[in-house]
Amino acid sequence: MRRTPTETGTGTGTGTGTEMATGMGMAKETGTRMSTGAVVTGDTERRAGDGPGGRPSRPDRPGREADTDAATPRTSTPSGRLAALGRAEFTLLLRNKTALFSALFVPVATIAGSKVSLDRIDLGKSGLSMVEAALIGGLGTVLIMAVYSNLAAAYTARREDLVLKRLRTGEASDAEILTGTALPAATVTLVQCGLLVAAGSLFLDVSAPRRPELLIAGLLIGTVLLAALAAATSAVTRTVESAQITIMPLFLISVLGSGLFVPLDVLPEKVASVFELLPLSGVMTLIRAGWVGGIEAYDVLGAALTALAWTVLGVFAVRRWFRWEPRR
Amino acid sequence: MTEPSRTLTRTPSWNDDSDPVIEVDELRRAYSGGFTAVDGVSFSVGRGELFALLGTNGAGKTSTVELLEGLARPDSGEVRVLGHDPYRERAAVRPRTGVMLQEGGFPSDLTVAETVRMCAGCTSGARPAGEALEMVGLGRRTKVRVKQLSGGERRRLDLALALLGRPEVLFLDEPTTGLDAEGRRDTWDLVRRLRDGGTTVLLTTHYLEEAESLADRLAIMHRGKIVVSGTPAEVTTARPSHIRFTLPPHVPAGRLPLSLRAAADGQRVEIRTRELQRDLGELLRWAEESDVNLGALDARSASLEEAFLDIATEHAEAAEAA
Numbered sequence: 001m002r003r004t005p006t007e008t009g010t011g012t013g014t015g016t017g018t019e020m021a022t023g024m025g026m027a028k029e030t031g032t033r034m035s036t037g038a039v040v041t042g043d044t045e046r047r048a049g050d051g052p053g054g055r056p057s058r059p060d061r062p063g064r065e066a067d068t069d070a071a072t073p074r075t076s077t078p079s080g081r082l083a084a085l086g087r088a089e090f091t092l093l094l095r096n097k098t099a100l101f102s103a104l105f106v107p108v109a110t111i112a113g114s115k116v117s118l119d120r121i122d123l124g125k126s127g128l129s130m131v132e133a134a135l136i137g138g139l140g141t142v143l144i145m146a147v148y149s150n151l152a153a154a155y156t157a158r159r160e161d162l163v164l165k166r167l168r169t170g171e172a173s174d175a176e177i178l179t180g181t182a183l184p185a186a187t188v189t190l191v192q193c194g195l196l197v198a199a200g201s202l203f204l205d206v207s208a209p210r211r212p213e214l215l216i217a218g219l220l221i222g223t224v225l226l227a228a229l230a231a232a233t234s235a236v237t238r239t240v241e242s243a244q245i246t247i248m249p250l251f252l253i254s255v256l257g258s259g260l261f262v263p264l265d266v267l268p269e270k271v272a273s274v275f276e277l278l279p280l281s282g283v284m285t286l287i288r289a290g291w292v293g294g295i296e297a298y299d300v301l302g303a304a305l306t307a308l309a310w311t312v313l314g315v316f317a318v319r320r321w322f323r324w325e326p327r328r
Numbered sequence: 329m330t331e332p333s334r335t336l337t338r339t340p341s342w343n344d345d346s347d348p349v350i351e352v353d354e355l356r357r358a359y360s361g362g363f364t365a366v367d368g369v370s371f372s373v374g375r376g377e378l379f380a381l382l383g384t385n386g387a388g389k390t391s392t393v394e395l396l397e398g399l400a401r402p403d404s405g406e407v408r409v410l411g412h413d414p415y416r417e418r419a420a421v422r423p424r425t426g427v428m429l430q431e432g433g434f435p436s437d438l439t440v441a442e443t444v445r446m447c448a449g450c451t452s453g454a455r456p457a458g459e460a461l462e463m464v465g466l467g468r469r470t471k472v473r474v475k476q477l478s479g480g481e482r483r484r485l486d487l488a489l490a491l492l493g494r495p496e497v498l499f500l501d502e503p504t505t506g507l508d509a510e511g512r513r514d515t516w517d518l519v520r521r522l523r524d525g526g527t528t529v530l531l532t533t534h535y536l537e538e539a540e541s542l543a544d545r546l547a548i549m550h551r552g553k554i555v556v557s558g559t560p561a562e563v564t565t566a567r568p569s570h571i572r573f574t575l576p577p578h579v580p581a582g583r584l585p586l587s588l589r590a591a592a593d594g595q596r597v598e599i600r601t602r603e604l605q606r607d608l609g610e611l612l613r614w615a616e617e618s619d620v621n622l623g624a625l626d627a628r629s630a631s632l633e634e635a636f637l638d639i640a641t642e643h644a645e646a647a648e649a650a
Contacts, residue, residue, distance in 0.1 A: 074452060074453045074454075075423075075452045075453070076423075076449065076450055076451055076452045076454075080449055080450075081449055081450045083449060084445065084446050084447075084448070084449020084450055085446065085449070085450065087445075087446070087449070088435065088438060088442060088443075088445070088446035091437075091438060091442055092435050092437050092438065095437045096437070157435075158435065161433055161434065161435060161436065162429065162431055162432070162433025163433040163434065163435050164433070165399065165429060165433050166427075166429060166432070166433035166434075166447075166489075167433075167450065168399060169397055169398075169399065169422075169425075169427035169429065170422060170427075170447065170450045170451060171419070171422045171423055171450050171451060171452060171493075172450045173418070173419070324399075
């Protein structure tokens, strides 16, 4: 992270340029020895809130007291912290082949698979075409795999590696740490969903989203909900490997009961009305209403409320039960 | 040697015109199993002071430091860091403290530079990555994955991250564990310079020579309590010196002058004394006159190590007696 050169009073050239120039200059002098004399002096000066006697502070160098100055790049901000955490997490995602596979490939494979299974189901009652049902289920699968499964493992890994504990010693708040960690997964998910919708609308004879705002709301709420449920799930998950098991309950009830593979309205009415209350059902209804329509306003409202209620529950569960350190 | 706990009066060794930077009052922390890790700990650290918390493994050092770092809430008692509660007023305290945990938490698939960048993004007034890494001698390892670093290099990286925000208060939990001799000396030099630059440092260690050479003041913890505190000199001068030697096989320990109050284990003899010069003189005169050759003769003033071992033994005995 290169910062504006704002040091004063460091004497050895720390204030003059990029980190590399500084670093190499010091390395020449001292080899691998720790070398700080001059730099350390800077601490006292900064603590005093302005430059040392006679040496003028540069205007772009804030003391602690000037931290409220929004123009300075030196105070860490929530967005800056989220970006830093998200960037690191994105790098980790790219280097984790298992996570990439389950986030990118599995949803596509599932759509192909569900097309086959949907061949055997009479979709007449749902008013959906087979392709529509497969694609809507595909969006749900993306949410489950890329957000829920991926993040349950990621939160667990960061906790077991003590990364979460370390981050909590810094300036980022708990919410920022969890959100920053979720950013790459959320981004990957929303991009994938965008591609699916585009592909469906352009090549697969599915209409363009009829109510894009509902579709987007469904995807966003789904992402937040599943990220919260992932964090809650990681609270009962000791290792990254066991995350594959602890995600199963929600995965299974969502696949079977939230309309991922089988639209709820082809099920018996009583069963369907119970299934409508499952965590992901509201989100799936919003997505379907947003893309292909055909759902009454009353049901849309109910779905939105269900989804929001689960999101609130999920966030509450995280605040109440999330673990920041490994169990000893 | 009889009182189980004592606090030595201390002479302020720092220049203090303000409130203490760290204030701890009657701190208690129990774990869910009912184990009390911190049991009524109180101390304060002034600005620019280097305070060492010593103790055996399990003495409660880390449990105490975690309360100061604001990672956990004490069950009772009060912590103030820079005038704030580090747990409840996190946002007020964090930008001014640097923390090196006992065990570094790094995502193992990130490189050194990426790790520093992640943390720098969460740190106000962060040093440039190169500068922080250069300070700890890791300037040439920026592109290496964290998982490929040696244990000592990880410790250095950890220190670099703690220093990233030019903290006013630095918490170092066993900063040199796992370092080789040179790395330890480098760290000591760095910590000393930081302290000289005005940084307040609280460190825990189980290397006694580390506390002896670095600390302005120290406290020795045992089973969750502070049993002795003061400057290193105060803690050690309150302790007896030792004379140790081996008698030749034909000389029974009973022949030693009674005034020396020697304790013998076979031919190995140990004398604990507060009058090292007098007793050593007497011993040597006796050996000369009796024509006895003292093997492996070793006479030494109390070191922190002896003080430490004494305390551990005393308390173990006190616990058995109770």
